[in-house]
Amino acid sequence: MIPQEAVRPSLRLHGLVEKQIDIIGGSAFGGHNISGHRAYARAAIEKHPRQREEPEIAFREGEVEYPDHNNTLVISVRIANALVKRVMVDIGSSIVILYFDAFQKLSLIKKDLNPMASALIGFIEDSIYPLGTTTLSITIREEPRSKIVMVTVMAVGLPSAYNVILDRLTLNKLRVVISTYHQTMKFPTRARVGEVRSDP
Template sequence: MDIPIMFEESDVVEGHHDGLVISLPVGNCMIKKILVDNGSSANIIMLDTLKHMNIDEKNIINNSTILVGFSGETKKTSGEITLANFAKGINLQVKFLMINKLSSNNMILGRPWIHEMKSITSTYHQVIKFPTRWGIQEIRRDPKEAKNVTRSPLKQLQ
């Protein structure tokens, strides 16, 4: 059954120019400050975030990739890792490329994740909507975390 995904005018978040920043359970942690970026061809995790998650290093694949940014700058990744991701009833195993650099975000969920979720993202509405067997689900922005880059990046799940 095809259910249309629609955005209502009541969904609009007025007066912002923010990227879409959310929080989601990834691995055994609730990760905050995740940028959803449909301009990114990869899912990216910052090495510092991974260290805070206490992930066993044996799960890291030492495979380096060169990423090319918007203005042509290049960045070499320091490996890749697959982590469980849970989003409103959808469980995915998500491959992340690791980058060893400081960032105001802890992760970037790019087109691989967006497409796997079959989601529609709207920075204007500050929401992601996607189909599930329970109907259309949504993940709304995390406005506090989008503005707050100094707090702890994650919280251990119990």
């Protein structure tokens, strides 16, 4: 009989590190020209003055409704003048993705889009060419604990179970702290901490 320990994969380190594997890629979203990348680089290294003290953001065990889950964080947000459901929070995305069905329901037309020459690579198996980009307002939660930002969104002509994918740049602008385990994201506002729970 084989001892139980022998069939378990070992979690101990073996030997020295022989190589390093880094992520290779461009900036998160510095545009498609030299000036855009320079602006992105300046923003990345620019120091901001110390801001006023903000409320503490914390997650507690009692906030978990279903402890044993493996769910994506899906929320509702206001885009322009519409409440949009099925918005996936994706810190791996570098731009807000607006799917074509939601694009049409927002009463947008292709003339509202700025052309985009670059292909979207790594989004699906094949590279795709977006319909274009536009700037829209995104609001999370209601007053008084709400936040609003103007963001660049990329419209794509693909079917999806989601209406929108919310990217990490927007989340950083909103200064959101995310817990997928708690299925919640929290953020500072002038009226203390705002909170958005999963709304699949």
